Amino acid sequence: MNGSSIIGLPSVLSVGRTRRRRRIRPHQIAISIFLVMAALFFCVPIYVILVTSFKSMNEVRLGDIFALPQRWTFASWKYAWFAACSGMRCDGVSGGFFNSLFILLPSLVLSISLSMLTGYAMALWDVKWANGLLFVLFVCAVVPFQIIMYPLIKITGFFGIYGTTFGVAVVHAILALPILTLIFRNFFRSIPGELTAAAMIDSGSFWRIFFEIVLPMSGNILIVVLILQITSVWNDFIVGLTFGGHDAQPMTVILNNLALSDTGENNYSVDMAAALLTAAPPLIIYFVLGKFFVQGITAGALKG
Amino acid sequence: MFAKKIVGLIAAIVGANFVTNAKSTELLIYHSWSTPSEISALKVLNENFSSEGNSWKDLAIAHDSGVNVSLMNMLTGGNPPDVFMNSDPGIYRDLKKQGLAYPLTKLYQDHHVLEHFPPAVLKNITVDGEIMKAPVSVHIDGMVYYNKHVADAVVVDPKSWKSLDDLWAVFDKIKAAGYIPIAQGGDKFQIAYLLQAIIASETGNAIYDRFYGEKPDRTCIDTREMRQALAAFRKIQQHTDPGSPNRKWNETTNLVITGKALLQIHGDWMKGEFLAAGKQPGVDFDCMNIPGTKGVVVTVDAWGFLNTKKTEKAKAQEQFALLVVDPAINAAFAAKKGCSPVRTDVDPKSLDPCNKVVLETLKDPAMQHANPFNTADADWYRTIWDVADKFWNTPSMTPDQGVAEFQRAYDSVF
Numbered sequence: 001m002n003g004s005s006i007i008g009l010p011s012v013l014s015v016g017r018t019r020r021r022r023r024i025r026p027h028q029i030a031i032s033i034f035l036v037m038a039a040l041f042f043c044v045p046i047y048v049i050l051v052t053s054f055k056s057m058n059e060v061r062l063g064d065i066f067a068l069p070q071r072w073t074f075a076s077w078k079y080a081w082f083a084a085c086s087g088m089r090c091d092g093v094s095g096g097f098f099n100s101l102f103i104l105l106p107s108l109v110l111s112i113s114l115s116m117l118t119g120y121a122m123a124l125w126d127v128k129w130a131n132g133l134l135f136v137l138f139v140c141a142v143v144p145f146q147i148i149m150y151p152l153i154k155i156t157g158f159f160g161i162y163g164t165t166f167g168v169a170v171v172h173a174i175l176a177l178p179i180l181t182l183i184f185r186n187f188f189r190s191i192p193g194e195l196t197a198a199a200m201i202d203s204g205s206f207w208r209i210f211f212e213i214v215l216p217m218s219g220n221i222l223i224v225v226l227i228l229q230i231t232s233v234w235n236d237f238i239v240g241l242t243f244g245g246h247d248a249q250p251m252t253v254i255l256n257n258l259a260l261s262d263t264g265e266n267n268y269s270v271d272m273a274a275a276l277l278t279a280a281p282p283l284i285i286y287f288v289l290g291k292f293f294v295q296g297i298t299a300g301a302l303k304g
Numbered sequence: 305m306f307a308k309k310i311v312g313l314i315a316a317i318v319g320a321n322f323v324t325n326a327k328s329t330e331l332l333i334y335h336s337w338s339t340p341s342e343i344s345a346l347k348v349l350n351e352n353f354s355s356e357g358n359s360w361k362d363l364a365i366a367h368d369s370g371v372n373v374s375l376m377n378m379l380t381g382g383n384p385p386d387v388f389m390n391s392d393p394g395i396y397r398d399l400k401k402q403g404l405a406y407p408l409t410k411l412y413q414d415h416h417v418l419e420h421f422p423p424a425v426l427k428n429i430t431v432d433g434e435i436m437k438a439p440v441s442v443h444i445d446g447m448v449y450y451n452k453h454v455a456d457a458v459v460v461d462p463k464s465w466k467s468l469d470d471l472w473a474v475f476d477k478i479k480a481a482g483y484i485p486i487a488q489g490g491d492k493f494q495i496a497y498l499l500q501a502i503i504a505s506e507t508g509n510a511i512y513d514r515f516y517g518e519k520p521d522r523t524c525i526d527t528r529e530m531r532q533a534l535a536a537f538r539k540i541q542q543h544t545d546p547g548s549p550n551r552k553w554n555e556t557t558n559l560v561i562t563g564k565a566l567l568q569i570h571g572d573w574m575k576g577e578f579l580a581a582g583k584q585p586g587v588d589f590d591c592m593n594i595p596g597t598k599g600v601v602v603t604v605d606a607w608g609f610l611n612t613k614k615t616e617k618a619k620a621q622e623q624f625a626l627l628v629v630d631p632a633i634n635a636a637f638a639a640k641k642g643c644s645p646v647r648t649d650v651d652p653k654s655l656d657p658c659n660k661v662v663l664e665t666l667k668d669p670a671m672q673h674a675n676p677f678n679t680a681d682a683d684w685y686r687t688i689w690d691v692a693d694k695f696w697n698t699p700s701m702t703p704d705q706g707v708a709e710f711q712r713a714y715d716s717v718f
Contacts, residue, residue, distance in 0.1 A: 061558045061581065085343045087335065087364025088350065153380045162381035242377055246332060246363035246385075253365070257338040260366035263443065263573035264339030265580040266554040 053077065053272035060268050076267075080274035086249075086257035093274050096254035100281075102165040103172065103240065103250055104233050110173035111180055112225060118177075119184025120214055124196050125206065134185070140178035149242060156243060163245020171243050172233050180225055187221045188214065223292040231282045251278045329620040334363040334375065334385035341576045345641035349440075352627045358620045379404075386617055387624055389440075390608050391428065391678050396436040399610065406609035406618075407434040408625050417629050420647040422663075424602035424672035437606035438625040440634070441643035443571050444662055445601035445675060446501020449578070449591045450567035451560050454483055462567065467596035468506070468536050475543055478566055486540055487565035489556035490549040495696045496689040498540065498569060500601050501594065503533045504673050508598025516676040520684055520718075525710045534695065534703035540569070541696050549697075560589070569594060571603065575658055576642035591658040593665060600665055603675040604646065687713045 048065050053076050055069040084092045122130050152171060153162065161167030191214065199209045240250035255278045259271040286293070337346060350360045363385055365374050372395055378384045379402075399405040412418050412435055418426065421439065429437040450462050458481045460474045478485040488494065504512045507529035514524035524530065545565070548556075557577040559565040568574060578589050585591065593600060607628060609621045627633050631647050635654040638645040644662040645655075655663065665671055676685050691713050695706045 057581070061562050063555070063558065063562075085338050085340065087338055088343060088346055088360070088362040089364075090343070150380065153377055157381040160382075163378075163383050241365065241374065243381070245378060245381065245383055246334075246361070249365075257364050257366045261339045261342070262336075263571065263576070264337065264342045265576040266339070266552075267580075 049272045049276060053269050053276060055269050057267055057269060076269035076273040077277070080258070080270045081277055084258050084270055084274060086254045093251055093254050093258070093277050096249060096251035096278075099165055099244075099248055100234060100240075100250040100252075103168045103248070104230065105169075106166060107169035107172035107176070107233050108226070108229055110169065111176040111229060112222070114173070115177050115180035115225075116184050116218070116222075117210070118181045119186075120188050120210055121206075122181070123185045123188035124191065124193075124209075124214070134182075137178045137181055141182060145175060145238070153242065162243060163247055165244075165248040168240055168243045168248055168250070171239055172236065175239070176229060176232070180229070183225060184218075184221065187218070191217060220292060220295050223289055223295075227282075227286060227289060227293050230285055234282045235279075329357065329616050330359045330361050331386040331617065331620050331624065332361045332363060332383075333387045333624075334365070334378075335389040336364065336366055337389075338364050338366060339576070341580065341640060341642050345441075345637045348633060348637045348640060349624075349628065352630075352633050353624055356623050356627075358623065384610055386610055386612060386621060388608050388610070389605060391437065391604060391606050391675075393431045393436075393678060394682075396431045396608060399608075400432075404611050405434075405436065406611040406621065407436055408438060408609070409435040411622055411625060412629075415626060417626075417647075420631075420649045422602075422646075422648055422666035422672065423669045424666060424674060425604050425646050427674050428602070428604040428678050429606055437608050438628045439604050439606045439646040440628050441605045441638060441641055442646050442662065442666070443573055443603040443605075443643050444593070444665065445497050445571045445603055446505065446569055446594060447572040447591055447600075447658075447661075448567050448569055448594055449557075449560060449572070449574055449589055451563050451565070452588055452590055454560075454563050454566045457481065458483060458566070460566075462590070462595075463592055465595035468539070468594070471595055472539060479543075483563075484545045484559060484565035485567070486543050487556045487559040487568040488540060488544045488548055489551035489553050490544070490696065491552065492689050492693050494553050494556070494570060496692045497571060497601075499533070499537055499688075499692045500676060501569060502536050502540075503530075504599040504601050505594040505597035506533045506536055509670060512599055512601075512673045516673070516680050516685070516688075518679055518681070520680070520714065522711065522714050522718075525714065526707055530707055530710075531703040534706045537692075537695070538699075538701075538703070541699065572644075572658060572662065573642060579642055586657045591661060593661065597665075597671075599671050599673055601675055602666070602672050604678075605643070681717070684714075684717045687717050 051068055052060060052065065054072045054074070056071065056073055056075070059070060079092065081092045081094050083090055086095070089095060121127055122134065127133070152174075156162040156167045156171065159167075161170060195213060196209060199213055204212070235252065236250070237252045237256065240248075240253050241256075244250060244253060255274050258274050259266075335346070337343065353360055372390070372392060375384070375388055375390065375395065376398075396405060408429075418435070421429075422442075425439050425442060429435055429439050431437075448462065455462060458474075458478050460478065462471075465471050475485040488498065500512075500516060503515060510529045511524040511527060514521040515530075545559075553570055553574065554577055557568055557570070557574045558581075560568050561578055561581045561583060572591065575585070575591070578585070583589050607625070609625065612618070612621075628637075629646060631645070631650045632654075634645045634647060635650040638650075638659065639654060639656070644659045644666075648663055648667060650663075652660070676688075680688075688710075691706070691709050695701050695709065701709075
């Protein structure tokens with residue numbers, strides 16, 4: 001889901017960049033109108049969230065959601081990061097931030113290293129039952145998480161990692177393995193066979209070929225997978241909720257606690273600030289690595 | 305070699321878990337609360353609980369993420385809470401089946417607290433004849449909260465109304481003065497809660513329990529009382545403002561707080577919004593039952609306990625169950641939370657005007673009805689929500705058609 005919306009935008013942009021005509025053509029106007037509409041579609045809600053987060057509750061109560069704050073205040077941001085309560089723990093979303101980080105890092109290492117190796121073996125080496133395994137992976141990639149949730153709880157409980165950040169990380173890694181392995185396998189397929197064949201003649205081992213030939217060529221695909229994984233793990237709610245127990249609740253679960261209340265009073269400006277703070281890390285990473293991301297998703301297509 | 309390492313690692317992790325569990329009287333306390341009023345109320349409990357030499361390990365997961373599911377997940381995964389906030393009787397039946405239920409009947413009898421609970425509270429905390437929950441707060445699901453300044457401006461006195469007809473009578477005057485007479489949000493939750501509040505207030509004992517009870521009675525649908533309730537329900541729908549659809553109850557309450565609307569009929573937890581906005585009960589806003597009310601729907605928040613089969617935990621759990629219903633602590637809790645106490649014998653000095661209305665109402669056993677979430681068949685209750693929503697959003701639907709719709713729904717469920 002995330003992937004398609006991210007992929008759509010840069011490809012349109014690159015079309016615009018290659019054409020260097022000064023005169024504006026009708027179809028360019030059409031594209032511009034479409035892009036402006038698409039941008040508004042995302043920007044209007046973000047604008048409302050932003051201005052609300054800088055208002056005091058008395059201004060929010062007036063209900064003019066598009067109005068700029070009469071008095072700008074950072075109080076909600078400060079409160080959301082440092083002092084908002086999730087239960088009796090009142091250290092804002094910052095408490096969940098570190099939990100999210102401790103979930104993210106091991107899950108990245110586990111999922112990417114395992115799936116990369118498997119993909120490499122399946123694409124470039126003769127593996128018995130490779131096609132069968134590929135089929136199983138494909139099936140696994142489309143099984144909804146909810147179906148295997150209960151057995152997974154049992155399994156993590158049995159291994160004593162239920163309710164720990166490491167347990168949540170392992171579950172994330174397991175859930176991501178099928179699709180990541182498929183991505184890596186397809187990418188490595190595009191590496192010319194002659195390259196590995198030549199390396200094998202030079203008596204390269206499985207590991208040496210991986211580290212000295214394949215890995216250096218995989219920078220772009222790694223960036224793609226990294227961004228996909230960071231976004232999905234960071235933004236995840238249900239895995240963190242289900243496997244986090246009481247000590248390992250990620251930022252999204254804390255955010256839900258802050259913002260959701262049946263019979264309690266609502267503080268919308270704090271909710272908005274907390275939501276923006278929670279959403280920020282993947283966005284920042286995307287902005288920093290965005291250029292490589294575009295290169296990465298086109299890399300597969302350019303290889304002959 | 306590698307396998308040995310894994311086994312060692314697992315053993316270390318499991319062992320570490322046992323060590324933390326073995327800490328003496330720490331209870332893991334699971335609830336769904338996080339707003340400032342809720343937290344300051346919980347702190348009242350925590351201070352008293354800790355002063356008895358226990359420690360409170362807190363776990364919050366907000367309501368809509370499925371409190372039952374999370375509780376069951378934690379049971380499955382092997383680190384369940386010792387105390388949890390849950391009113392659903394089903395969960396206590398499930399726990400009983402697994403031998404994990406912890407009844408409070410004897411404890412409460414020994415300490416003579418049961419006689420101080422209003423009948424609605426007693427009914428709520430009893431599951432299959434045993435007291436299973438420690439009640440902590442009481443809400444009435446449908447009260448009238450109104451903005452006193454708006455009432456003064458349009459020269460109406462809501463407290464003089466004797467019936468809903470008196471209410472309708474002044475609506476046009478209020479509209480002419482430029483105010484919304486009744487603020488009502490159009491999401492399913494508010495619509496369904498309004499309907500049950502009106503069925504209780506307009507028809508009282510005649511049909512409420514037969515309609516929302518454990519085994520609903522089909523004959524209560526095709527009655528004069530049901531038509532009367534649906535007609536009143538329709539009347540409110542006709543007077544709502546254009547912003548009503550999908551508006552949350554908080555935002556709806558804000559219309560009353562900011563003086564755009566005169567009143568709202570909703571659960572009395574809206575008091576929390578008024579207080580958070582710095583409004584004073586009796587000065588800026590006031591509260592009352594629905595005019596001419598014959599009955600009210602009562603929501604009770606309550607704690608359940610898990611049988612851990614450890615004596616020191618059981619001791620701490622019993623201390624918790626007792627302090628929750630201690631009259632002074634419970635009153636202090638209620639003042640912070642914006643609810644009403646669960647006992648009728650608390651010190652009146654600790655009550656605000658709205659609490660007094662609630663406790664006065666709850667003194668009459670004939671007036672009170674349980675929230676359907678705690679009594680009704682879950683499928684049937686969901687279906688009622690759907691039909692109420694459809695009726696509300698189809699302005700051409702008459703009470704007769706509503707009755708037929710409920711009958712059809714009944715036949716599809718039972």
